[in-house]
Amino acid sequence: MKLVCIDCGQEMSSDDFKYQCSCGGLVDIVHDFSHYDTDHLKHVFHERLSERMSVFASGVWRYKELIYPDLPVESIVTKYEGNTGLYRSEMLSKYTGVRKVYLKAQSENPSGSFKDNGMTVAVSHGKHLGYEKYACTSTGNTSSSLGMYASIANASSYVFVPDKEISINKVLQTAAYGGNVFSIPGTYDDGIRFLEKYSGDFGFYICNSINPFRIEGQKSIIYEIAQYLDWKLPDWIIVPGGALSNATALGKGLRDLYALNFIDKIPRVAIIQAEGASPFHQMISKNKETIDPEPFPYTRASALNIGNPPSWKKARKVLEDTNGITVSVTDEDILDAKAIIDRTGVGCEPASASTAAGLRQLRSQQVIDKDESVLCILTGNILKDTGALHDYHFGKDLNGKFKNNIKSAELSFGKIKSAMETIRDLNGLLKIH
Structure with a gap:
């Protein structure tokens, strides 16, 4: 299994994990199924x-x-x-x-x-790498899923939720699971940009779809x-x-x-x-x-x-x-x-x-x-x-x-x-x- 940039094709190790390539492209996981x-x-x-x-x-x-x-x-x-x-x-x-x-x-x-299908793998990978703080920006489903899995892992979750046009049910669910919820001015996209810029400074493992x-x-x-x-x-x-x-x-x-x-x-x-x-x-x-x-x-x-x-x-x-x-x-x-x-x-x-x-x-x-x-x-x-x-x-x-x-x-x-x-x-x- 290897990580490959979808834009420039650069390869990287799963243990030397990055969400994005140095060229700015998203990373994809490539498997070798030839022996199956x-x-x-x-x-x-x-x-x-x-x-x-x-x-x-x-x-x-x-x-x-x-x-x-x-x-x-x-x-x-x-x-x-x-x-x-x-x-x-x-x-x-x-x-x-x-x-x-x-x-x-x-x-x-x-x-x-459906976020649970992906979140179990993301949080498991983060645990394998030794992370104890997980983060996402969300309109609600990602945050509630992350809050649940982080709690199961005895870890902390930090979620950034737009302050309007979201469902309060999902925010309440996130808080109930123990997620630390930040209501932010702006949009989902603003939250993504913030995490991409500062996740390393906070020691966050990002659990968004990037x-x-x-x-x-x-x-x-x-x-x-x-x-x-x-x-x-x-x-x-x-x-x-x-x-x-x-x-x-x-x-x-x-x-x-x-x-x-x-x-x-x-x-x-x-x-x-x-x-x-x-x-x-x-x-x-x-x-x-x-x-x-x-x-x-x-x-x-x-x-x-x-x-x-x-x-x-x-x-x-x-x-x-x-x-x-x-x-x-x-x-x-x-x-x-x-x-x-x-x-x-x-x-x-x-x-x-x-x-x-x-x-x-x-x-x-x-x-x-x-x-x-x-x-x-x-x-x-x-x-x-x-x-x-x-x-x-x-x-x-x-x-x-x-x-x-x-x-x-x-x-x-x-x-x-x-x-x-x-x-x-x-x-x-x-x-x-």
């Missing part, structure tokens, strides 16, 4: 499904050979992350117009988001999907695009599986951004070579509220490798799609629902055929942003198509019967929409 026997690995990964209390009970460390083979087991910091559900829903198929839709609920991770070990952990999501589906992936995989680390990890995992002959084809990837925070989509749709940061991004899907995604070069490579595309969707479309996913019984935070909103748009544009199979990755738990839930169903500033208001009624047969008659049938609405 695929059938043997499939057997090992299957046997580990029965593990309960060892590190291999984790849905990340089950695939240790493909993620961080040389890490000593005693350095692993885990909460048995991964192992999240894969679901199908007739309701979502009806809403999107695609017959075979899967939901991968990374929202079922221990801290409630850290390539985060990406190594997050690529386990695609390994798990492939294993659940007997190593036959859907035609499309759709992922939200904020900092773009998840899209990057997804592509890296797909390349690994294809190179090792676990899969015989690579699905197409669609990256979905919110219209108010869509610099990557704008770059791709205008066929530009570099990204133009959005200085004041805004979307109700707070996890997507990133104007200068650090992993955009890696994400562009994913689109090139998978014949992928980008889409931007409105907040209204995101929140309506969230209402549908919530009603499937799975549920998600707003950013996750961008996947279903994007799928619906791609189907209406006939980019995706109704008979193709599609997997939407849900990144965060339904209770990660209760403010958005409240405003959609009970607020007055959003015209949600699928509002589900609280019904006030006296406790009598007649009054309850009358109230029940006002309830709108969701299946009937889906026939219209």
Whole structure:
């Protein structure tokens, strides 16, 4: 395993760790899989499904050979992350117009988001190097995940959170885990620049997506999907695009599986951004070579509220490798799609629902055929942003198509019967929409 700059190709040791090359490029981890026997690995990964209390009970460390083979087991910091559900829903198929839709609920991770898949590897690597202070800038999911893992490792975490346009639920979760939270003026991007400049002075180990070990952990999501589906992936995989680390990890995992002959084809990837925070989509749709940061991004899907995604070069490579595309969707479309996913019984935070909103748009544009199979990755738990839930169903500033208001009624047969008659049938609405 070696670390390589994605811009200039310079190599470096994992023990002489740097987040960025001297040329300014991000670092990627390159593995040598040439000595692996695929059938043997499939057997090992299957046997580990029965593990309960060892590190291999984790849905990340089950695939240790493909993620961080040389890490000593005693350095692993885990909460048995991964192992999240894969679901199908007739309701979502009806809403999107695609017959075979899967939901991968990374929202079922221990801290409630996909960030756990990457954070377990990042914190484990930091522990291996002897760090005791971990840091990140975050719109919420990264910070709560880091707070949890740092506490498990008996270490300290320091998180920098924008002072507006975030979910207070995630900040409260971070504080509850013992994270030291700093509310900062400015944006996520300002926090990243601060950590890049001063992390060495503070002795911080950075756990944002500029850290390539985060990406190594997050690529386990695609390994798990492939294993659940007997190593036959859907035609499309759709992922939200904020900092773009998840899209990057997804592509890296797909390349690994294809190179090792676990899969015989690579699905197409669609990256979905919110219209108010869509610099990557704008770059791709205008066929530009570099990204133009959005200085004041805004979307109700707070996890997507990133104007200068650090992993955009890696994400562009994913689109090139998978014949992928980008889409931007409105907040209204995101929140309506969230209402549908919530009603499937799975549920998600707003950013996750961008996947279903994007799928619906791609189907209406006939980019995706109704008979193709599609997997939407849900990144965060339904209770990660209760403010958005409240405003959609009970607020007055959003015209949600699928509002589900609280019904006030006296406790009598007649009054309850009358109230029940006002309830709108969701299946009937889906026939219209």
